[in-house]
Amino acid sequence: MGFPVERPRRLRQTPALRRLVSQTRLSPSDLVLPLFVREGVDEPVAIGSMPGVVQHSRASLRVAAREAVAAGVGGLMLFGVPTTRDAVGSGADHPDGILNVGLRDLRDEVGDRTVVMADLCLDEFTDHGHCGVLDDRGRVDNDATLERYASMALAQAESGAHVLGLSGMMDGQVGHVRAALDDVGRTDTLVLAYAAKYASAFYGPFREAVGSTLVGDRATYQQDPGNAVEALREVRLDVAEGADLVMVKPALPYLDVLRQVADAVDVPVAAYQVSGEYAMIEAAAAAGMIDRDRAILESLTAIRRAGAQVILTYWASEVAARL
Ligand code: PBG
Numbered sequence: 001m002g003f004p005v006e007r008p009r010r011l012r013q014t015p016a017l018r019r020l021v022s023q024t025r026l027s028p029s030d031l032v033l034p035l036f037v038r039e040g041v042d043e044p045v046a047i048g049s050m051p052g053v054v055q056h057s058r059a060s061l062r063v064a065a066r067e068a069v070a071a072g073v074g075g076l077m078l079f080g081v082p083t084t085r086d087a088v089g090s091g092a093d094h095p096d097g098i099l100n101v102g103l104r105d106l107r108d109e110v111g112d113r114t115v116v117m118a119d120l121c122l123d124e125f126t127d128h129g130h131c132g133v134l135d136d137r138g139r140v141d142n143d144a145t146l147e148r149y150a151s152m153a154l155a156q157a158e159s160g161a162h163v164l165g166l167s168g169m170m171d172g173q174v175g176h177v178r179a180a181l182d183d184v185g186r187t188d189t190l191v192l193a194y195a196a197k198y199a200s201a202f203y204g205p206f207r208e209a210v211g212s213t214l215v216g217d218r219a220t221y222q223q224d225p226g227n228a229v230e231a232l233r234e235v236r237l238d239v240a241e242g243a244d245l246v247m248v249k250p251a252l253p254y255l256d257v258l259r260q261v262a263d264a265v266d267v268p269v270a271a272y273q274v275s276g277e278y279a280m281i282e283a284a285a286a287a288g289m290i291d292r293d294r295a296i297l298e299s300l301t302a303i304r305r306a307g308a309q310v311i312l313t314y315w316a317s318e319v320a321a322r323l
Helices: 008-012 015-020 058-071 098-110 142-158 173-183 201-209 229-240 252-264 275-286 292-305 316-322
Strands: 031-038 054-056 075-081 115-120 163-166 190-197 245-249 269-272 310-312
Touching (some): 008 015, 031 054, 031 058, 031 316, 054 058, 058 316, 075 098, 098 115, 098 142, 115 142, 142 163, 142 173, 163 173, 190 229, 229 245, 229 252, 245 252, 252 292, 292 310
Parallel strands (some): 031 075, 075 115, 163 190, 190 245, 269 310
């Protein structure tokens, strides 16, 4: 046996060399901060399943938005937590619904200094917790839900959202919302399609964050975790229907899907590092089992390397400030 001819380690000798040849870099503007605004509270409320994340009051939402902008984040994604819910999710498209009120607060606070996004889905607003309205047999009614989404889209655009994040996984939702926006002249409002959204256990902590009442699961509309080809179909349809950006969600367990999607489309690709991904690292770090800061950066770098141009992460402000 001779000595090696090729010596890859030569490139790894010093921090300066490693930096020079580093292929994947994170910058603050890649990161989008999800925020929760809760109706009827004067102080932020801690979320037990997501240590460090809160349900904001209207006032604390503004403070968090200012901090995020100061750190240089690329955008904010707002979720609403209403005090009352009903079968059709009336709070979702009512101008005084908490999400729409919060959007107006956010735009008033940040203007155009960052990108303001709204979660467009009914699950936070329905008493049954599903992402759509139900038919008389209790099944999620795809086309009746599209009408609700169109109404929500107009309310959110009216409230100042730059980007609508369609997370409900109904068939045809992008095309329907795009047409509704265009009909009233809102051709400038962007659509971010949660194109490949899997029926995932990693959303568990989020359910507490929004006080979800869901019984059962979302397997009739969200994707089967074992399917990758189907993700490409969903993405193809959403781009054809007019999606400006597409997303893969969750992120870390689906890096292969993310890579395939990034290779297949010519629109920007986002990935959502979801609540369960956040909670796992925080819990392991709190138990002294993992180096928190390194694990956070490594997970985000991996998501970026797999093809995400934009990453939604609950650590957005912290990491943006650190970078
Ligand atoms: C639906 C929605 C969910 C998440 C974002 N949008 C929940 C679900 O589909 O069950 C999950 C986000 C997370 O887990 O961080 N409005």
